[in-house]
Amino acid sequence: MLKRKSYFLAICLIGICTIGQSAENLEQKEWKNLPLYDGESLTFGDVTVKLVQTPVENQIDGKLILQGPDSSQEIIWPQRFKNNWRREYLYFNEIALSLEMRLTPLPPQKIYFTIDAFHQLPKYELTAVPFQESLLVSQECPIFIGPWKFQTVCSDQKQEILHLLINNTEKKSVQEFPITQDTLIKFNRFTISIDVGNYSTATCAARLQFNVMQDNTIVGKNALANQWDFQGVTYNEFFNRLSIKYKFEVEWINKTTNPEMIQRIQEMSLSSGTRGQDDSIVQIKETVENALNRWLQRIHNPNYKEEELVLKWKDDTHLQVCPKNPEMLLKKMHEEQERRDKYLAERKRIEDLFRAQYQLQTKVYPLKAMTPITAKAFIDPILKMYILAYPGVEVGQIEIIERVEDNNLMIASTNEIPEDVKNKEIKRNMLHDILAEQVIADEKGNTVILTAIPATHEKVTKMLEKMEEMMQEQRKKEIPQTYTIELVLLEGGKFPQKQEPKFLFKEDAEKHDQLLNKKLEGQYTPRDTDLKHILDQVLRQNGIPYVFEAEKSPKITFNLLNPTIKDILDKVTSESNLRYQWMENGNLWIGENSTSPNGWTTDMKVLQKYGIDQKDLELFQFEAIRDLAKGIVHLLAEHGEVGVAQLSLSDQYYCKLAFQDLRSPYLVVKGSFYTTQNEKPLLENTIFLQEGKPALLGITNLRQALILVLRLK
Known part of the structure; x- marks a missing residue:
């Protein structure tokens, strides 16, 4: 049996499938250009075609035998085929055949057929789906598409012209169209076309291309x-x-x-x-x-x-x-109801047990020797979060999950909980089954407020009593210690653009350096003298033009004997963090000893000593940092007014530090940053200082981004 799929038949398969044919019609096949010689046979689905030739003088007669499961048919030529050399069409037992008679190329020449065949149903249901199919239509075997019957007839006895009859079986109306080369027929949803050579007047058959548009009115x-x-x-x-x-x-x-x-x-x-x-x-x-x-x-x-x-x-x-399967469904429903009832009963028992053993109580604990922040730090590790574990985890048990820093609630659950109960009951009552212990440090009242179960209250009471007693004894023995704290006020912002002057190359600058080798006789001893005043005395009076581009002109004191001009320049610039260099115009340039104008810097070595790295710059969208003010305070490790220190950072800003606690290796202080125009602090925070490590008090959100850094010396 010849069985071969093709692209064309895949389209036919979809077309027939979509118009509602039964499952047995889904296995369709198409065969193309298969040769059939004398005495041989080909099988197409359930149909076998055999060629039998009978040599007659001056011609060759013969017959095609079509054999199906329940019937057979003989086609004898030339009686059936008027024109032996044209393509002819036959339809037998749902198989459409397209035959073309040929001669073998070598003598003795014999007749053989090339056959194309495809499976074709006699009737197709017409639905709203678009329908596209190439079908064989003949006089003997009409095609039905929905209520439409398509049948070919010949116009005269000579059968030279082929006509297509279109009969609407519901409306009892008939239309007739002649079929010739390149015929195109349009009516209703149908478009019917035929190409050259796809029809035969001998067999009164034609292979027509049916294109039926979709119909959105069908429901x-x-x-x-x-x-x-x-x-x-x-x-x-x-x-x-x-x-x-x-x-x-x-x-x-x-x-x-x-x-x-x-x-x-x-x-x-x-x-x-x-x-x-x-x-x-x-x-x-x-x-x-x-x-x-x-x-x-x-x-x-x-x-x-x-x-x-x-x-x-x-x-x-x-x-x-x-x-x-309704019986199976009823059985499953009954089993689920039993499981649900059992689950809800067990859950209620565990919930009652949970609420009886775990009740949150709130108490206030006054403090004497300890600060509220210190007490809270000791209490926090004791606290827990108690969560009810529903049936399926451990029946009859209570699940205790320790509290985590970010307070993520971890719910004990199980896949054994019936789905409808899980969705409706657990979600609705979830928050009632969670008991979270917590402690609040009340600095104003010098107390801690604890919400916890009775067992936790008992632990905390004993712990606080011991800690208070130990700290009171220790304080009697200790002498208050004084700590030195460095404060640095910084400003963060965009890196200002500044154009550097054009300097001379090293070879040319060495010629000008000879001017600086002039020696000044005697003792040169300025005292608390403005830098620019010194430069005017040393440079201008000796005919050396200069440009001063530093932001500040500090006051300087030093003592040099018989110095050169270069000795004086090196001394004052090193102490002022400045540098000097010859410009192309012959002037001596004196300015900041940095590529950053006005003290701005992006040097990570400078920033790291303030505890600032590249990620901090990106986080706060800063490009550079510069110093605004520095200072040092001495803080006494004692509570009350004696443990408070204040430092003025400029005409505009000042800072207060108040001792809070000693928690090795940390000094705990409360810092407040003020402007001189407002009594309300710009920044206020409790920070933990460790020796040699910078700590950030805060960053203001004003137009000017101020950063206050503290460091324990």
């Missing part, structure tokens, strides 16, 4: 199914939406006496994979009926046969839906 099961996506909805919602969209009624059939069975099926959710695009519930050219049937096959899980559905169309607009 119900034969309607054209557009893509749909009802992911996550229930069966009831799914069928309701389809019935509204395609105008048909849905009837749920209950074959049992339990009225809840249908409701259970209706409330089940569709599979999460039922989408109408990728794996495609709805394919191109598909009816609603076919789409639903294929959808049911795809979503049914073989492990859950009790959920399987059966669809039956009473007519085009009336769909019946019922469970396929």
